[in-house]
Amino acid sequence: MANNTLQNITGTILLAGAGKMGGAMLTGWLAGGLDPRRVAVIDPHVAPEISALAAKGVVLNPDAATAGAIDTLVVAVKPQMFREAGAKLKPFVSDKTSVVSIMAGTTIASLEEVCGGAVVRAMPNTPAAIGRGITVAVAAKNVSPAQRAVADALLRATGSVEWVEDEGLMDAVTAVSGSGPAYVFLLAEELARAGVEAGLPEALATKLARETVTGSGELLHRSELPASTLRQNVTSPGGTTAAALGVLMGEPGLRDLMIRAIAAATKRSKELAK
Ligand SMILES: NC(=O)C1=CN([C@@H]2O[C@H](COP(=O)(O)OP(=O)(O)OC[C@H]3O[C@@H](n4cnc5c(N)ncnc54)[C@H](OP(=O)(O)O)[C@@H]3O)[C@@H](O)[C@H]2O)C=CC1
Ligand SMILES: O=C(O)[C@@H]1CCC=N1
Numbered sequence: 560m561a562n563n564t565l566q567n568i569t570g571t572i573l574l575a576g577a578g579k580m581g582g583a584m585l586t587g588w589l590a591g592g593l594d595p596r597r598v599a600v601i602d603p604h605v606a607p608e609i610s611a612l613a614a615k616g617v618v619l620n621p622d623a624a625t626a627g628a629i630d631t632l633v634v635a636v637k638p639q640m641f642r643e644a645g646a647k648l649k650p651f652v653s654d655k656t657s658v659v660s661i662m663a664g665t666t667i668a669s670l671e672e673v674c675g676g677a678v679v680r681a682m683p684n685t686p687a688a689i690g691r692g693i694t695v696a697v698a699a700k701n702v703s704p705a706q707r708a709v710a711d712a713l714l715r716a717t718g719s720v721e722w723v724e725d726e727g728l729m730d731a732v733t734a735v736s737g738s739g740p741a742y743v744f745l746l747a748e749e750l751a752r753a754g755v756e757a758g759l760p761e762a763l764a765t766k767l768a769r770e771t772v773t774g775s776g777e778l779l780h781r782s783e784l785p786a787s788t789l790r791q792n793v794t795s796p797g798g799t800t801a802a803a804l805g806v807l808m809g810e811p812g813l814r815d816l817m818i819r820a821i822a823a824a825t826k827r828s829k830e831l832a833k
Contacts, residue, residue, distance in 0.1 A: 565593040565712050570630025572713070573621070575648055577602040577609045580661055581635030583688040585609070585617075587717035590690075599626065601648070623650035631709055632676065634660040638831045641665055645673035652676045657706035659713065663733050664831025667699045667726055677702040679710040682729060682737045687717030694720045695732040734824030742820065747772040 565588060572593075574581050577600045589595055589612070596616035600609060605619055613619050618626075629651050636644045641662055652658060658676040661683055670678045681696040694714040698707050714720045723732075747768045754764030779786060794800040807813045 565591040565716055568593060568597065568709055568712060570709065571597055571599070572631045572633065573599045573601065573626075573629045573648075573651055574633045574635060575601045575644060576634065576636035576640075577605060578635065579685065580683060580687065581633070582606065582609060583685065583692075584633065584635065584661075584683065584713070584717055585612070587687060587690060588713060589615070591716040593713075593716070599629070623647075626651065628653035628656055630655070631657045631659060631706075631713070632674065633713065634658065634662060634670070634674070636662065638662045638665045641669075642673060645670075648674055657702065657710060659710045661694075662831075663737060664730070664828045666832050667697070669832070671699065677706050679707070680726060680729060681710070681714055682733050683714065683717060684736050684738075685740050690716075690718055692718030693736050694718065695723055695729065695736065696720060697723050697726045697729060730825045730828035731821070733828045734821045738824050742817075743772060743776070 572588075574585055577585060581602075585598065585600065588598065594616070595612060598612075598616075599618035599621045600612075601620055602609070609617075610619065632648060632651055634641070634645070634648070652675050654676070656676040657679065658670055658674050659679045659681060660670050661681050663682070665680070667678045667680050670676075670680065678699040679696055679702055680699075681694050683692050683694040686692045687694075694717065696710065696714060698710070702710075711720055711722075723729075750771065751761075751764045751768035754767060755761050759767070775789075779789060782789060784792075790804075794804060
């Protein structure tokens with residue numbers, strides 16, 4: 560491919576698992592200009608919004624015997640389902656097929672064993688649904704530059720992409736950015752709850768927490784300043800923020816909790832590999 564855009568993709572794409580992440584990726588591809596007639600979806604319970612894409616040319620639950628091998632297989636089933644699902648996907652895979660997996664924990668070696676093909680292991684996150692995801696990807700040695708370009712275009716349709724060489728980083732990546740949106744949403748939930756505890760009406764507390772998290776996220780996105788400087792900009796000496804940060808940055812504080820949380824998620828990602 561001359562450059563890695565969705566419009567330049569000439570091959571066929573099969574998405575296995577059109578749930579929360581797979582569905583968000585599919586939406587991003589079509590919004591980014593991928594020809595729907597190039598895409599097929601396999602999912603035992605196709606959601607109505609995915610079924611509706613058949614009218615645009617997306618093929619639903621193709622038969623392996625008639626479809627034959629495809630160019631790019633994107634695997635977005637749960638890691639626990641992978642061995643069962645992978646066996647059914649194998650007929651779609653030839654030596655020339657690129658297999659792009661977004662499954663947590665599932666290693667390149669097990670993807671090669673179950674599906675074959677040239678494997679790209681990737682970890683996106685749910686802001687992909689609005690084109691603001693971040694994906695980290697690692698390619699097996701046999702992935703060609705053209706296959707990598709197609710994978711890059713498919714992943715970049717949902718946000719930014721970082722390629723790494725070391726697959727060993729993927730468990731911690733999953734813990735930080737794959738699962739990370741959940742930590743931010745939890746912050747919004749708990750900020751609202753604490754506001755209610757401090758005497759605010761629930762609707763107002765919920766709105767304040769939501770707008771504070773989204774506004775701060777957007778400020779962080781647009782600013783060139785590091786998060787620590789943006790935090791310091793809120794913190795007047797001897798003021799209210801300093802009082803709260805004395806708790807959050809105390810011992811034990813958010814740092815210890817976050818280290819423990821990331822360690823737990825990293826450990827779980829490693830367990831899912833087994
Ligand atoms: N959610 C997230 O934030 C992220 C998820 N991921 C990864 O994405 C993958 C999917 O997660 P998520 O979207 O949350 O999960 P979902 O359960 O929403 O999606 C999985 C989909 O796969 C379908 N499915 C089950 N068996 C098969 C099969 N044999 N062939 C094809 N499709 C099948 C499921 O159908 P049914 O429901 O009927 O079983 C479901 O629609 C996981 O591997 C996860 O690790 C990666 C990054 C972030
Ligand atoms: O919770 C999970 O296992 C998946 C992977 C990253 C986000 N969700």
